[in-house]
Amino acid sequence: MSMNLAEVEQAMLALDRRDLAALIRRGLQALDYGDSEASQDEVDEAWRDELRKRVDDIERGRVETVPLAESFARAREAVAATRM
Known part of the structure; x- marks a missing residue:
């Protein structure tokens, strides 16, 4: 059925x-x-690779980090903008 x-x-x-x-x-x-x-092990390894890349980007100064409070504020603003 x-x-x-x-x-x-x-x-x-x-x-x-x-x-x-x-x-x-x-x-x-x-x-x-x-x-x-893809097996779960392959998915997990892909996520580990991505995490390593992102940490490396931060440590080498290729990306700018944002304080958590500012990040949340930006997210709230973006959500509020979609509701208008």
Whole structure:
């Protein structure tokens, strides 16, 4: 039996928080991997490589860091601008 979107949503929202979180995680993984054959180890290694690159960029002065409070303020401004 096939379910339509409204039925899936209703069933999803009836789950307890733990099961809902597990379902969402699995759904996000499906979106992340799509048709990719990449293993979790390959994905993890790609993230480690990206992190190393970003740390190196900071240490070599190729990027400018922003204080956390300023970063949050910019994010709030950007969100507020989309609501107007």
